[in-house]
Amino acid sequence: xxxxxxxxxxxxxxxxxxxxxxxxxxxxxxxxxxxxxxxxxxxxxxxxxxxxx
Numbered sequence: 001x002x003x004x005x006x007x008x009x010x011x012x013x014x015x016x017x018x019x020x021x022x023x024x025x026x027x028x029x030x031x032x033x034x035x036x037x038x039x040x041x042x043x044x045x046x047x048x049x050x051x052x053x
Contacts, residue, residue, distance in 0.1 A: 002036070003020055003028055004043050004044065004045035005027055005029075005046040005047070006026075006028075006046060006048075006049070007024055007025070007026050007027075007029035007042050007043070007047070007048045008024070008025040008027070008049075009024050009038075009048060010038075011023045012023060012040070013025060013035050013048065015035070018034070020037065021032070021035075022038045023035060023036065023038070023040075024036055024037070024038060024042065025038060026040070026042070026046065027041065027045040028043075030044055036048075
């Protein structure tokens, strides 16, 4: 089964008008498709990396 995008979690998103701590960023085909809080829906087959650092 291949991944349907990538989800970056526990990030601080830098938006034009504010910082969004504890954000989820969804990337598909090399493009950001969603930015939201920790409750943002994650695509079913998306890769969610664990312990990147």
